[in-house]
Amino acid sequence: MRILFGFLSGLVFGIGLVISGMSNPAKVLNFLDVFGAWDPSLAFVMGGATLVTFIGYRVILQREHPVLLTDFQLPTSTAIDKPLLVGAALFGIGWGIGGFCPGPAWTALPLMTPGTLAFLPAMLIGFLLGQPLKNVMTSATK
Template identity: 75%
Template structure:
C-alpha cells in the first residue's frame, strides 16, 4: 500500500509542478532575475506550498503514528555545519544556473529540452558521486543514512 500512496503523492506533486509552470526553467530564472524580467509567481507557489505543508504537519502531529508506517521518522541532526552549508550552496548555485531543482527537472524530461537533457544526467552523476564520496570517508551529517 505504501508504494501506491508514494506513487500517487509523487504524481500529484509532479502535476502541481507542471500546472504551476515550475517545470519551465525560464520561469525560475525570471524569478531570480530581480533586476530584469522579474516574475514573482514563484513566490506565490512557494507561499502556497509552505501554507499547505504547515496545515499538513498540524494535522499529522495530532496522530500518534503515520497512516502507513509504524512511527514518524524525523531527522536527528540539528546543527548547522559545513556539509549542510556546502550542500545548500551547491544546490542553490545549480538551481540558479540551470533553472531546475530535481523535481521540476524530472517533470520537464518529456519535453526533451537540451537543458533538461544536460541537467538530469549531471544531477544523477552528482548524486552518485556524493554517495561514493560519503563511503570513502568524506564528512557527512550526523544521523544521516544512505
C-alpha cells in the same frame, strides 16, 4: 498500499509543478533574476507549499504514528554545519544555473529539451559524487 499512495502523491506533485510553471526553466530563471525580468509568481507557489506543509505537519504529527508506517521518519539532526551549508550553496548554484531543482527536472523530462537532457544526467552524477564528498568533509572536520 504504500506504493499506490506514493504514486498518487508523486502524480499530484508533478501535476502541481507543471501547472505552476516550475517545470519551465525560463520561468524559474526569471524568478531568480531579481534585477532584470523578475517574475514573482513562483513566490506564490512556494508560499502556498509552505502554508500547506505548515498546516499538514501540525495535523499529522498529532497522530501516534503514520497511517502506513509504524513511526514517523523525521530528521534527528538540527545542526547547521559545514556539509549542510556547502550542500545548500551547491544546490542553489545548480538551481540558478540550470533553472531546475530535482522534482521539476523530472517533470520536464517528457519535453526532451536539450537543457533537461543535460541537467538530469549531471544531477544524477552529482548525487553519486555527493556522498563520497560529504564523507570526506565530515571526516575532515573530526
